[in-house]
Amino acid sequence: EAGVAQSPRYKIIEKRQSVAFWCNPISGHATLYWYQQILGQGPKLLIQFQNNGVVDDSQLPKDRFSAERLKGVDSTLKIQPAKLEDSAVYLCASSSGWSFSGNTIYFGEGSWLTVV
Amino acid sequence: QQQVKQSPQSLIVQKGGISIINCAYENTAFDYFPWYQQFPGKGPALLIAIRPDVSEKKEGRFTISFNKSAKQFSLHIMDSQPGDSATYFCAASGYSSASKIIFGSGTRLSIRP
Numbered sequence: 074e075a076g077v078a079q080s081p082r083y084k085i086i087e088k089r090q091s092v093a094f095w096c097n098p099i100s101g102h103a104t105l106y107w108y109q110q111i112l113g114q115g116p117k118l119l120i121q122f123q124n125n126g127v128v129d130d131s132q133l134p135k136d137r138f139s140a141e142r143l144k145g146v147d148s149t150l151k152i153q154p155a156k157l158e159d160s161a162v163y164l165c166a167s168s169s170g171w172s173f174s175g176n177t178i179y180f181g182e183g184s185w186l187t188v189v
Numbered sequence: 190q191q192q193v194k195q196s197p198q199s200l201i202v203q204k205g206g207i208s209i210i211n212c213a214y215e216n217t218a219f220d221y222f223p224w225y226q227q228f229p230g231k232g233p234a235l236l237i238a239i240r241p242d243v244s245e246k247k248e249g250r251f252t253i254s255f256n257k258s259a260k261q262f263s264l265h266i267m268d269s270q271p272g273d274s275a276t277y278f279c280a281a282s283g284y285s286s287a288s289k290i291i292f293g294s295g296t297r298l299s300i301r302p
Binding site: 077113114115116117118121129164166175176177178179180181182183 | 195221223230231232233234235238240278280282284288289290292293294295
């Protein structure tokens with residue numbers, strides 16, 4: 074089974090520039106997440122999609138961040154304009170949903186963003 | 190109330206020893222407590238998880254101990270091996286598709302050979 078695919082793996086941009094990250098979840102997974110992981114911290118949820126609808130975007134800085142999931146499969150996360158504090162790893166994850174045993178979330182390897 | 194507090198921040202254990210990482214939560218609505226393991230350059234991966242209807246869950250060398258009244262849970266790694274060196278995150282969530290998973294700040298574990 075192919076895992077969660079993300080690209081690009083690494084990106085360096087100047088502040089005030091824009092950047093976009095792409096994610097392809099595990100086939101058949103209805104739920105897709107974007108997390109931000111700052112060095113030395115745990116992942117923080119930015120946005121959660123169920124199919125192509127937004128379930129939670131309460132921690133997404135909507136003045137500069139946007140995300141979409143067209144056709145309920147792939148997703149893109151965009152930052153415009155970027156700030157220095159946006160330097161982080163952006164993790165995409167997916168899950169097939171809740172079961173009796175819980176909700177296993179599968180993470181991609183992340184997109185590393187450095188804003189200079 | 191949505192926080193999950195994790196300690197220690199870093200931990201060094203000799204090979205063969207027991208590694209213990211602790212977490213505490215406030216929100217009594219949390220109903221699912223997974224632990225994730227993250228190697229450098231990789232995304233976190235589910236290691237083991239527990240629901241509060243049991244006090245302990247063991248999978249191989251990994252054990253979660255859960256204390257509902259104290260709102261604390263811990264990960265024990267028995268016979269720790271150098272390959273266990275990674276960052277470990279505890280997490281907590283409500284038990285529904287609308288619940289988001291809240292992660293702790295992580296523990297960087299190093300196992301000395």
